[in-house]
Amino acid sequence: MTVRLKDIASYLNISVSTVSRVINNRDRVDEDTRRRVLEALDKFQYRPNEVARSLKSKSTKAIGLIVPGISNYFFSMVIKGVEAVARQQGYCLMLCNSDEDKEREGDYTDFLLQRQISGLVIGIVGREAGFLERYKHAGIPVVFIDNLPDVEDNVDYVVIDNVKASRELTNHLIRVGHSKLGIITGPLDESVSDERLKGWQKALAENNIPVNKKWIGTGEFKQESGYRIMQGMLKQEELPTAILAANNLLAYGAMHAIMEAGLKIPEDIAVVCFDAIDFIGLIKPQITSVIQPAEQIGTIAGEIIMRKIQNTKTKVVEKITLEPVLEIKESCGIRLVKSGGAGS
Amino acid sequence: MTVRLKDIASYLNISVSTVSRVINNRDRVDEDTRRRVLEALDKFQYRPNEVARSLKSKSTKAIGLIVPGISNYFFSMVIKGVEAVARQQGYCLMLCNSDEDKEREGDYTDFLLQRQISGLVIGIVGREAGFLERYKHAGIPVVFIDNLPDVEDNVDYVVIDNVKASRELTNHLIRVGHSKLGIITGPLDESVSDERLKGWQKALAENNIPVNKKWIGTGEFKQESGYRIMQGMLKQEELPTAILAANNLLAYGAMHAIMEAGLKIPEDIAVVCFDAIDFIGLIKPQITSVIQPAEQIGTIAGEIIMRKIQNTKTKVVEKITLEPVLEIKESCGIRLVKSGGAGS
DNA sequence: GTGAAAGCGCTAACAT
């Protein structure tokens, strides 16, 4: 059995409240008593039971984090960011993996609510966030990351400007000479996918490039999806010369299909995407992509949730849109361009 | 304010115990009352407060997981495995990142203990596990992964046979013709590093290849470490023709240094390592490495911790050693061998 | 400065 407040108190023949006082540095306590208590605390290696504290204080100091895919490096970094903030503030992180499954996500939001978490950071699947109402009712703040719910009005979030990022990425392709453009994106009921498609369309429109619907593919944000979609696209008579993949996994799958078909990247088909992190440039061809500041997204989301928890009354809504970074490498085919033409 | 058991009870003019009974399906409850209670529960959207339950039952149904590096893909997969088991059993996962920092690890073990977690899965830094005694005393089971503490006798763990894995990897290098062998490993006060070094030494000894101490480098399990160590090694007059890196990050760093020096992999120096996962073989040269079944390590560790929690009295110690898989690719230089010679 | 006691929301004897 582990030692409780009561044990310390009876050992010293004083009341639990006094012991509690010195532990929490509350009120005045006689210097001598304080000393004796501290000694006893140390002697018995006393550690307050956080569950009891939570019940009493009605605060678990736990923050929930639900991501759609743990194995995606992007989310690993987000997790890292949130975790760092939590630790720093004495909060713990309850990590959940919805695995792109709406139902599992629902189970988790219920589960965490019941566990009385102090705040939730979530990258939702789809566009619905039915749990929001219950969280609001329970007074638990929620911060969205990566993908936004349809009710964007009163929610806090940390995202990047996907329309802009996608548009820039596409414009880059156009600048290096591509005009037969295709895109592979995720589920269209998600804001990320939708916005990335919009940005792409915008760039095409601005450059008077017609949209070929046959070159628009949608699936899940998974490698297999990218592979299958690209395989299908490759069966067409006319092929695009450049593909924008809405995330790294889709790009990997698409590249796999392209190479398997005996085509070269970027010579035959260029491929660019989001978040193709490459530790040392070992990947060939090096992938041109838009990099989201993943860890920073996590940190900022963590900081927002902390502010919301500390000041639960606030009506301030924090909507953060970060700038992604366009990293121009090889897979876009820039080296194939004779000269100039790619000025920023 | 959220609705409590008491609210439901007074709404129905019955006692809390009856309500509690139907919630937990305990004892006999009149069919009619049960129905009325269920209706009220539904009407008020009642959800039991898990903190109160935890305090009462003295079980938080939370499992702690401390990893030394969230951003390492190996640990991402371990996390995924543990998380899956936890979810399935209604447990939550408290994830912590020690970031290879012994002190932070200590803070976390204390922190989680205080939070009354039901079990701990940990990949420790170094070889000491001072917290073990306190956990044992508190009756909280611990399962080690990846790296083992010096007190191996009574602890449960899930690892791979690092000596064997490293030996096989080295033997493979020797088979394809290398005899000037170097190694870059992690901190020698960790069993992983130590065992990987031992396996390497063993292979050399078996093949009567002398150990050149100048070709043994040790550092942290980080890319930068691999980079600096390799840079140093490259300044020597005589260079090894093959390097074994004890993890993927060390390998990436080493490869970076090698290429930066204008040398080719594997022509000038071959590099092999542990856990160089490659989604679609885009990395050039493709890295020959020993792959640990990361997700499985997580699942098994999760299952063990569950068994220990369920049956806290058991004296059965579970020591699991999994088989890693040797994946032969290009970076070992196998293609440079004229013919045969590489039979398994 | 210190102690007694109520209570956080729940479960489980123990009564009835």
Place this chain on the structure above:
DNA sequence: ATGTTAGCGCTTTCAC
């Protein structure tokens, strides 16, 4: 079959 009550370990009024 249902209600009463005593805690789980802690914090915090409210007396003294």
